[in-house]
Amino acid sequence: MKILKFGGTSVGGAQRIKGLLDIVNPTERQLVVLSAVAGTTNALVEIGHAFLAGKTEEALNLIKLHKNKYEELIKELFSTDQGLEKGKNLIDYHFNYIASLGNEMFTPVEEKIILAQGELLSTTLFHFHLEEIDVPSVLLPALDFMKIDEDNEPMVPYIGEKLSALLAEYPDNSLFITQGYICRNSFGEIDNLRRGGSDYTASLIGAAIQAEEVQIWTDIDGMHNNDPRVVKGTQPIANLSFDEAAELAYFGAKILHPQSVFPAQRYNVPVRLLNTMDPQAAGTLISKEGGSKGQIRAIAAKDGITAIHIHSSRMLLAYGFLRKIFEIFERYKTPIDMITTSEVAVSLTVDDTRNLEDIIKEVEDFGSVHVDYNQTIVCVVGDFSANTHGYAAKVLDAIKHLPLRMISYGGSDYNVSILLDNSHKTEALRSLHNRLF
Ligand SMILES: Nc1ncnc2c1ncn2[C@@H]1O[C@H](COP(=O)(O)OP(=O)(O)O)[C@@H](O)[C@H]1O
Ligand SMILES: N[C@@H](CC(=O)OP(=O)(O)O)C(=O)O
Structure with missing residues (x-):
């Protein structure tokens, strides 16, 4: 099985969500991990902070503003009345739920519940879109299998057991969807793998079920040899070893979550960094053999x-x-x-x-x-x-x-x-x- 992770920009609007099917092959056994729509997690962070600071009015305004964006998105995503109705009910449910959490009992626990809504929304919207166009898919709730322990360390064997059991319930399905970033902690509460954590989800899943490959689909053609936001003329690197990629991710190459290389390395699952906007581009392959001697x-x-x-x-x-x-x-x-x-x-x-x-x-x-x-x-x-x-x-x-x-x-x-x-x-x-x- 392959794990395909799409980041916020890759699901950044209705056309992008529809375009995922240009890359995802519904007939090959694949597990698609989605981030929240670009900008959503930042907005949820702001809403949470406003609630924590007791600025309820400000939080409710932000909720309204953000809900409007989703109302526009579903108009473009769904073409049938039935699809649109389902999309509308979904966003009503999530944004009403977010608003309902903002009371005097608001704590960091509720804040994390709010942060989880972005990935729950994006994955269900993709699932509903596939339903509308008659492409079978199974939505697997990450909160049923992604778990961290009391030291915030992911419980890889537990994830493997739970997820394998869930996948075994659908022997005839090939396309699975789940949420990146979100998980449960040792108290069973909703938690997350820190900002940018969907890459980490994909790599943990890849390791836990010994996937054939983990693909991280983003908005650039692989790991570049310097930060393209700061330096002109950077070049993608075709092959990297796990150690090289881990150093780069840890020391700031934003394309990869800092911890995401480790599980793939430990269980020797190759990771490919690929570009949603240019799916034919070679990207970067991170593997055991990918290092290069005598070079910077x-x-x-x-x-x-x-x-x-x-x-x-x-x-x-x-x-x-x-x-x-x-x-x-x-x-x-x-x-x-x-x-x-x-x-x-x-x-x-x-x-x-x-x-x-x-x-x-x-x-x-x-x-x-x-x-x-x-x-x-x-x-x-x-x-x-x-x-x-x-x-x-x-x-x-x-x-x-x-x-x-x-x-x-x-x-x-x-x-x-x-x-x-x-x-x-x-x-x-x-x-x-x-x-x-
Ligand atoms: N060394 C690097 N190689 C490639 N991209 C990098 C590097 N350093 C920073 N980036 C930035 O990382 C971005 C992709 O990461 P991110 O925004 O987290 O993607 P996504 O939203 O798909 O998860 C690129 O658009 C690029 O600007
Ligand atoms: N949505 C989360 C997790 C994530 O990984 O996002 P992205 O793949 O867009 O970096 C965040 O913004 O932190």
Whole structure:
């Protein structure tokens, strides 16, 4: 079975939803994972924030505004009165439900229920469209099989068991549809896999049922060798290894959710990045064999980074110092991205700042602490193994005119990471591109 994931832009309007059938083959056993219609999740985030802040009037206005967009969409999507009626009832149901959640009992639990409505809407609209044109399909509720544990880690074997049992109920069907992004947590509540999480859903499903291939259909012809939103003349990369793709996704290549490579890699399921607007384009194939020796492959950047510098003479010739520091971050469930050390100081970076104040208070027991906000990690991915030489020098030479905050080399064979102030990001990406490609 193949897993085909379509992102928000690929279901961004009635014509796009109808156009999915140019790519999806209803006679081949396929599971289609859909994101919410482009712009919907952002709108739901805004509605949730307004409710949380007690701004009910503002939330209800946003709901009305967004419902209007869906009313326009269904007029174009359905051609029969019956289809239109079903579409109308569907959007009435979801938007009334969203509005009904906004009362004084509104908590982050209700907020997550609101966030889930986008994918529930897009998948049901596609299913109704297929029904209208007599193409058989089965809508599988992701909330019946996608589950995360108390550490927010996906429960892959559970997902595999549940989903396989559901699929087995329909031996004669070939086309299945489910929601990306949404899941249940360990309390059984509706939750999600964080923003952009539909890619992660597709890869988790691919891993859980040992799919033949996972296809991520988006609005660009594969992983480019630099961020096309910042740098002109970027090129798609035909093949990547799982490790290379994971570094790029983690360090900011927005085309892929940061965690989405790991399950596919673990269960060795190839992932293809393809373009809905140009289905014939080769795209990028991410696989075990996809790496390339002796080359620099791509550049990516991750914004919103905070650097914490800890200076302590207690570190000098001491053992166990780093463990004590790491334990603080572990207690606050805050992952560390980059780390550099000297004999008396350690610098590390985080992107999750929810517990930063508490973390800093505890770290201050070990030495003096300095924090730099609004930093960016620029990551160059390629063959940086010990038997290549000159690449790291080339990277540093390209950005020698910029002030660098941290450099990380040697942690993996595939990556050199540089931390700099966000104001230098564009120049760093362009300059590296000119020098390296
Ligand atoms: N290295 C890169 N290669 C390709 N696309 C990238 C890269 N870095 C950022 N992007 C951006 O990612 C976008 C696709 O991701 P996303 O918007 O999440 O798609 P979708 O809505 O289909 O999930 C592209 O339009 C492109 O601008
Ligand atoms: N709709 C969710 C999940 C998602 O993956 O969207 P997209 O595939 O459009 O990036 C979001 O906006 O975060």
